[in-house]
Amino acid sequence: MYGWIFRHLPGPLWLRVLTSLVLVAGALFLMVEFLFPWMSQFTQFTDSTIGAPKNP
Amino acid sequence: MVVQEKVTATAKPATGVVILRKAVQIFGELLITAGIVLLLFVAWQLWWTNVESDAKQTAAVKDFARDLGGPVTPGPTPTATGGTAAAVPKDYGAPVVGEAPGHGGTIGIIYIPRFGENYTRPIVEGTSADVLDTLGLGHYGNTAMPGAVGNFAVAGHRQTHGAVLDNIHTLVPGDKIYVQTRDGYYVYVFRNNRIVLPTEADVLLPVPNQPGVRPTERLLTMTSCNPRFGSEERIIAYSVLDHWQPASAGPPDEIAAQVARARGEG
Numbered sequence: 001m002y003g004w005i006f007r008h009l010p011g012p013l014w015l016r017v018l019t020s021l022v023l024v025a026g027a028l029f030l031m032v033e034f035l036f037p038w039m040s041q042f043t044q045f046t047d048s049t050i051g052a053p054k055n056p
Numbered sequence: 057m058v059v060q061e062k063v064t065a066t067a068k069p070a071t072g073v074v075i076l077r078k079a080v081q082i083f084g085e086l087l088i089t090a091g092i093v094l095l096l097f098v099a100w101q102l103w104w105t106n107v108e109s110d111a112k113q114t115a116a117v118k119d120f121a122r123d124l125g126g127p128v129t130p131g132p133t134p135t136a137t138g139g140t141a142a143a144v145p146k147d148y149g150a151p152v153v154g155e156a157p158g159h160g161g162t163i164g165i166i167y168i169p170r171f172g173e174n175y176t177r178p179i180v181e182g183t184s185a186d187v188l189d190t191l192g193l194g195h196y197g198n199t200a201m202p203g204a205v206g207n208f209a210v211a212g213h214r215q216t217h218g219a220v221l222d223n224i225h226t227l228v229p230g231d232k233i234y235v236q237t238r239d240g241y242y243v244y245v246f247r248n249n250r251i252v253l254p255t256e257a258d259v260l261l262p263v264p265n266q267p268g269v270r271p272t273e274r275l276l277t278m279t280s281c282n283p284r285f286g287s288e289e290r291i292i293a294y295s296v297l298d299h300w301q302p303a304s305a306g307p308p309d310e311i312a313a314q315v316a317r318a319r320g321e322g
Contacts, residue, residue, distance in 0.1 A: 001085045002085060031096060031097075031100075032104065036096075036097050036100045036101070040101060040216075048214060048221070048279060049194075049196075049211045050211070050252070050254060050255075050256065050259060050260065051254075051255065051257025051260065
């Protein structure tokens with residue numbers, strides 16, 4: 001899959017390496033910004049409140 | 057790739073086999089990807105959220121401290137009542153109790169020397185995730201304000217998002233905990249901690265675990281998760297107000313340097 005993507009990137013080798021680095025960085029950014037905060041609601045060890053945490 | 061070409065040159069596998077190979081390869085790569093994403097998630101939660109929250113909390117402390125009045129050097133100022141400076145904490149009467157700000161508003165700054173001489177964190181109104189995940193200590197809205205008779209209760213993360221109460225188990229009875237608000241400095245003394253189930257909301261009552269009893273003490277209650285990397289229980293730390301001093305009297309000696317630093321004058 002990743003090999004297929006790499007082979008189908010345009011340009012010479014150095015450009016393809018550069019493009020894939022940018023793609024990896026972009027994926028990382030999307031994960032940190034959106035995926036991980038969403039995932040964190042399923043981990044339990046961050047809940048520090050007591051009783052009904054939904055209360056104001 | 058060379059190997060693959062050789063194989064196809066000598067004996068061409070059936071198309072079904074080729075498709076199956078591709079499918080297995082893609083499936084494997086997806087599994088490896090999922091593993092890497094999970095590892096990154098762990099790194100993000102245990103490390104990166106702390107970096108992010110520390111920056112936001114430092115900014116919140118700075119914002120709050122900038123608007124504060126009063127001197128940053130300890131000791132009674134000439135404007136303080138009376139001329140005789142006592143060696144023991146001066147009695148300024150009953151503490152002034154401020155109004156709670158709206159959700160997300162900064163109530164004050166907490167200094168806990170036991171957690172390190174740079175331990176300066178904001179206390180923010182509310183205990184929802186948006187407060188606790190970025191700003192550190194959140195005040196339970198239905199509990200008292202600093203200095204009031206009753207229970208001033210705050211929650212904070214043990215791990216991740218700044219890990220504001222990571223060292224809560226290291227408090228020793230007698231440790232001072234300083235809360236600074238617009239009105240002044242409230243000096244609490246740590247009394248004891250308890251480990252309870254997450255459902256035991258009675259620890260937040262004006263007199264903890266005694267519903268309906270009229271409070272006489274001025275308590276500070278901190279809640280965090282327990283064990284350090286879990287949330288099966290909650291650790292509760294109780295402190296009692298020792299004394300208070302108005303902002304005009306300056307900060308207590310022990311935290312004077314930190315107060316000045318928070319104000320950007322140190």
